[in-house]
Structure formats: C-alpha cells, structure tokens
Amino acid sequence: MAPLTIVMYHYVRNLRRSRFPAIKGLSTERFKEQIGYFKRHYTIVSGADLIGAVASGQELPPNALLLTFDDGYLDHYTEVFPILDREGISGCFFPPARCVVEDVVLDVNKIHFVLASVPNTSELVQRVFGLLDEYGPRFRAEDKQDYWERCAMAKRFDSREVVFIKRLLQRELPEELRRLMIDALFRQYVSSDEASFARELYMNEDQILCLHRHGMHLGSHGYAHVWLNRLGRIEQEQEIDTSLEFLRRINGKNDGWMMCYPYGAYDESLLSVLRLRNCTVGLTTRVDLADLSHDDPLTLPRLDTNDLPKTADAPPAQWTLQTCNR
Structure with missing residues (x-):
C-alpha cells in the first residue's frame, strides 16, 4: 500500500x-x-x-x-x-472537549501565549526561576539549576530556553506547582480573565x-x-x-x-x-x-x-x- x-x-x-x-x-x-x-x-x-x-x-x-x-x-x-x-x-x-464545555485555557496554550508575550526568553527564564524560588520549597521541588541542566536543550523548532520553559511547565514539576506557576505567568503576561480568553481562542x-x-x-x-x-x-x-x-x-x-x-x-x-x-x-x-x-x-x-x-x-x-x- x-x-x-x-x-x-x-x-x-x-x-x-x-x-x-x-x-x-x-x-x-x-x-x-x-x-x-x-x-x-x-x-x-x-x-x-x-x-x-x-x-x-x-x-x-x-x-x-x-x-x-x-x-x-x-x-x-x-x-x-x-x-x-x-x-x-x-x-x-x-x-479538546473541556475547552469548549468549560471555557478554560489549556496549560499548553497558556505557555504558548506567555512565550508570545515576552520577546526576551532569557528574561522569562529568570522569571520562572524566581517563581521556583518562591513556590518550589513548598512542593519539595529540585534545585533550579538541576532542572535547567536536564531540560534546556534545543529541538527542531525551539531554542534551549523555550524548550526549558515548555518541559519544566508541562512535565517536570509536581502538578500543583506546575499549574500554580503557569497561572501566575499567564495572569502577569497575558490575561487575568481566563474564561474570556478561552472564548476568543477556541x-x-x-x-x-x-x-x-x-x-x-x-x-x-x-x-x-x-x-x-x-x-x-x-x-x-x-x-x-x-x-x-x-x-x-x-x-x-x-x-x-x-x-x-x-x-x-x-x-x-x-x-x-x-x-x-x-x-x-x-x-x-x-x-x-x-x-x-x-x-x-x-x-x-x-x-x-x-x-x-x-x-x-x-x-x-x-x-x-x-x-x-x-
């Protein structure tokens, strides 16, 4: 065939x-x-x-x-x-049905729009490090440098800084910490009204x-x-x-x-x-x-x-x- x-x-x-x-x-x-x-x-x-x-x-x-x-x-x-x-x-x-039914923005999309809102990815990495310092100890997160060494590697369409941010916030962190940090970044750089943003996006x-x-x-x-x-x-x-x-x-x-x-x-x-x-x-x-x-x-x-x-x-x-x- x-x-x-x-x-x-x-x-x-x-x-x-x-x-x-x-x-x-x-x-x-x-x-x-x-x-x-x-x-x-x-x-x-x-x-x-x-x-x-x-x-x-x-x-x-x-x-x-x-x-x-x-x-x-x-x-x-x-x-x-x-x-x-x-x-x-x-x-x-x-x-994804939840976006349509509940007017929520997917975590992966929140990350995309944060990246699209901050031209300087090095600046964004530092902001992520700051959130790790602020919230990480509560969830027994690893040292931020360990995360960087494990996650920061360029891929087909992304720089190492972008891959680090995506991998850290999509996969590496404990779920509650990951969502806490994603939501903080989304509110700071993109929108404080998630439901309205969802209706515009999906x-x-x-x-x-x-x-x-x-x-x-x-x-x-x-x-x-x-x-x-x-x-x-x-x-x-x-x-x-x-x-x-x-x-x-x-x-x-x-x-x-x-x-x-x-x-x-x-x-x-x-x-x-x-x-x-x-x-x-x-x-x-x-x-x-x-x-x-x-x-x-x-x-x-x-x-x-x-x-x-x-x-x-x-x-x-x-x-x-x-x-x-x-």
Missing part, C-alpha cells in the same frame, strides 16, 4: 493583525499557499477515507495526504474552514457542529488534553469516555472514530482502552510517513506543517519525493 502523508497543524491565523504576532503559527496566506502545493503534488483524502482504508482495506489513491488540525482553535473555523470549504477539501479537527459547539455539517471530520483529542500515558487505566477510561460523550453530540455516533493523542503521548494501556471502544485510527507526533500495510493504525505518524513547503509553486520536497519512492 502506498504511503500516506498526514500533516499536523495548530495555530493558523492572520499573524500580522493578531494581538499575539509572535505566536508560533502559520499565517493564513502561507496556509493557502501550502494547500496549493498539496493540490499540485498530492491527492487530499478525508478522515472517512482513512477510516475506510483501515477498517476494510480500501486502497487510498497514490500520493494520498490527510490534513489534521489539533486543539480546536477558533482560527480553524474563521481561517481554515472557509479555505477548505471553497476548495472542496475535508480536514480532520480535534478539539471554537464553540455551534461552530464545531457547522464543521461537521460541511463534511469535516471531528475526532477526539481527549477531554482535558492531558498526558494520557501518565494516567492509570481507570483515569484513561474516564478521559476517553468523557471525550466520546462530547463527540457523540457532534457526530451523532462513534462508529469508526479517530483519536489524536495530546502531546503525542500514549501507552499500551491506552491502546487497549481505545480498541475496546472501537477506535479505528490513532495519530501521534512521530515524524514520518504513515504506512498502512505495516504501521499499527492506532499509532500513525504525522509531519508538521513546517516539514513541507509553504509556496504553491515550490519544487517537490524530500518528504514529497519519498511518497513516490516507497
């Missing part, structure tokens, strides 16, 4: 007119250009096409490509959806229903967008079941549904939970082309939008050429 290219998106917005132009996102114009590139070199398929290929062995067309949009941002309704609808393209959207249920009515695929991104591999079995079941209750309100049924793992995180226990609930496809953040003849359909890899050209007339990129050579 020919390889499938699955492309992952997060923020897609008019960055120059945004209140947060430094947010790490894709501009609407670049998105339009990238869609032009995809139309020249790929056949864009739908979530239903992929589920059909996995469930019944239907062949996908050569050079098949699937578009996926994580986190349920309002950008996906105001910027992405009109472009896809005009082009007759079906994308896959994965809103789609509401009516907008998500509109996507569904126009042929877009809606899948699960969990309820609270947590590290699912860090939960016990019962907690994993609760998180998935609550997200599926929300998904049923959108789709009407969950026969052959798709899971997109927050942070790309999963474990064997979670995969067992998903199989028992008839999940057909699971999407990770592992960087590669998907091979439906060999890959576990519950652990398919994806490319980031930054891995592929963002100009319509660009020559075929290496990832594009690989779809022809496998």
Whole structure:
C-alpha cells in the first residue's frame, strides 16, 4: 500500500493583525499557499477515507495526504474552514472537549501565549526561576539549576530556553506547582480573565457542529488534553469516555472514530482502552510517513506543517519525493 502523508497543524491565523504576532503559527496566506502545493503534488483524502482504508482495506489513491488540525482553535473555523470549504477539501479537527464545555485555557496554550508575550526568553527564564524560588520549597521541588541542566536543550523548532520553559511547565514539576506557576505567568503576561480568553481562542459547539455539517471530520483529542500515558487505566477510561460523550453530540455516533493523542503521548494501556471502544485510527507526533500495510493504525505518524513547503509553486520536497519512492 502506498504511503500516506498526514500533516499536523495548530495555530493558523492572520499573524500580522493578531494581538499575539509572535505566536508560533502559520499565517493564513502561507496556509493557502501550502494547500496549493498539496493540490499540485498530492491527492487530499478525508478522515472517512482513512477510516475506510483501515477498517476494510480500501486502497487510498497514490500520493494520498490527510490534513489534521489539533486543539480546536477558533482560527480553524474563521481561517481554515472557509479555505477548505471553497476548495472542496475535508480536514480532520480535534478539539479538546473541556475547552469548549468549560471555557478554560489549556496549560499548553497558556505557555504558548506567555512565550508570545515576552520577546526576551532569557528574561522569562529568570522569571520562572524566581517563581521556583518562591513556590518550589513548598512542593519539595529540585534545585533550579538541576532542572535547567536536564531540560534546556534545543529541538527542531525551539531554542534551549523555550524548550526549558515548555518541559519544566508541562512535565517536570509536581502538578500543583506546575499549574500554580503557569497561572501566575499567564495572569502577569497575558490575561487575568481566563474564561474570556478561552472564548476568543477556541471554537464553540455551534461552530464545531457547522464543521461537521460541511463534511469535516471531528475526532477526539481527549477531554482535558492531558498526558494520557501518565494516567492509570481507570483515569484513561474516564478521559476517553468523557471525550466520546462530547463527540457523540457532534457526530451523532462513534462508529469508526479517530483519536489524536495530546502531546503525542500514549501507552499500551491506552491502546487497549481505545480498541475496546472501537477506535479505528490513532495519530501521534512521530515524524514520518504513515504506512498502512505495516504501521499499527492506532499509532500513525504525522509531519508538521513546517516539514513541507509553504509556496504553491515550490519544487517537490524530500518528504514529497519519498511518497513516490516507497
């Protein structure tokens, strides 16, 4: 079976007119250009096409490509959806249910907007150190220099300072301390009104229903967008079941549904939970082309939008050429 290219998106917005132009996102114009590139070199398929290929062995067309949009941002309704609808393209959207239902901002998004609000990341690191000095002893946190040595390492799209802040506040600290520090930074640099900010950042249920009515695929991104591999079995079941209750309100049924793992995180226990609930496809953040003849359909890899050209007339990129050579 020919390889499938699955492309992952997060923020897609008019960055120059945004209140947060430094947010790490894709501009609407670049998105339009990238869609032009995809139309020249790929056949864009739908979530239903992929589920059909996995469930019944239907062949996908050569050079098949699937578009996926994580986190349920309002950008996906105001910027992405009109472009896809005009082009007759079906994308896959994965809103975390809690953001829609409870008007809360995900911790990961709070961190993104703090980073976008403080141009000097060295200054922000010092502020994080100050919060560790202030709150850390209460939670028996490690020495701040130990955290720095363990977490500060550059990655594909981030400097070592940015990776340090993300890893520390997303994973390394005790949960109560982590949330205390994230909320303090968010209030200081971004907004003191979380509910209002959430309503500006995420789609509401009516907008998500509109996507569904126009042929877009809606899948699960969990309820609270947590590290699912860090939960016990019962907690994993609760998180998935609550997200599926929300998904049923959108789709009407969950026969052959798709899971997109927050942070790309999963474990064997979670995969067992998903199989028992008839999940057909699971999407990770592992960087590669998907091979439906060999890959576990519950652990398919994806490319980031930054891995592929963002100009319509660009020559075929290496990832594009690989779809022809496998």
